[in-house]
Amino acid sequence: MQAPTILVTGFEPFGGESINPSAEIARRLDGGMVEGRRVAGRVLSCAFGRAREELLVALADVAPVLVVALGQAGGRREVSLERVAINVDDARIADNAGAQPIDRPVVAGGPVAYWSTLPIKAIVAALRAAGLPAAVSQSAGTFVCNHLFFGLMHALERRPAARGGFVHVPWLPEQAARHPGEFALPLADQLRAIELVIATALKTPTDAALAGGALS
Numbered sequence: 001m002q003a004p005t006i007l008v009t010g011f012e013p014f015g016g017e018s019i020n021p022s023a024e025i026a027r028r029l030d031g032g033m034v035e036g037r038r039v040a041g042r043v044l045s046c047a048f049g050r051a052r053e054e055l056l057v058a059l060a061d062v063a064p065v066l067v068v069a070l071g072q073a074g075g076r077r078e079v080s081l082e083r084v085a086i087n088v089d090d091a092r093i094a095d096n097a098g099a100q101p102i103d104r105p106v107v108a109g110g111p112v113a114y115w116s117t118l119p120i121k122a123i124v125a126a127l128r129a130a131g132l133p134a135a136v137s138q139s140a141g142t143f144v145c146n147h148l149f150f151g152l153m154h155a156l157e158r159r160p161a162a163r164g165g166f167v168h169v170p171w172l173p174e175q176a177a178r179h180p181g182e183f184a185l186p187l188a189d190q191l192r193a194i195e196l197v198i199a200t201a202l203k204t205p206t207d208a209a210l211a212g213g214a215l216s
């Protein structure tokens with residue numbers, strides 16, 4: 001059997017939720033094919049440090065050419081293509097292991113930031129053309145998602161053949177029901193969006209310089 005070549009990660013539920021759309025997506029894509037490539041899906045702990053360690057194990061296992069890391073961003077109104085990972089942990093709430101780092105580097109002595117190496121503008125255009133809400137996001141926050149994103153891009157520095165980045169996804173409808181007035185995107189649309197993220201990344205070696213991809 002051909003080895004998996006695309007890694008999709010999601011996170012376990014956190015912050016009082018019983019599900020996390022990113023985990024549902026990673027589970028459903030695991031073992032499937034997108035654009036003739038096999039996908040490996042992994043669900044990571046929502047914990048500083050541990051999530052990065054689990055990612056490094058998955059990178060070594062899968063040896064992917066493309067990594068799409070996913071996380072939930074409840075309240076966002078679109079699938080968010082994160083532009084940049086920053087070298088800081090600054091948690092508003094405790095993670096699932098009870099840790100709440102404040103103003104700490106992800107990698108001591110590391111660079112201030114890393115850019116996503118996904119073609120984020122081309123992906124936003126492809127998602128919107130497919131009728132899915134999408135935007136470039138200028139910040140993945142300073143919680144476990146940004147931590148994992150920074151750890152991913154740091155690791156990919158030593159794997160120059162692999163590209164990767166981070167995508168935040170909105171609430172699922174059953175979650176939004178407990179957050180009245182907030183936006184939700186059904187799981188089928190979230191899955192379609194992430195398959196399109198993968199397909200567009202594989203087809204787009206260099207990002208398109210499109211104006212208007214960002215909402216902020």
Ligand code: PCA
Nearest residue numbers: 011071072143144145146
């Ligand atoms: N979202 C959180 C961490 C895990 C997740 O799915 C975040 O945006 O940092």
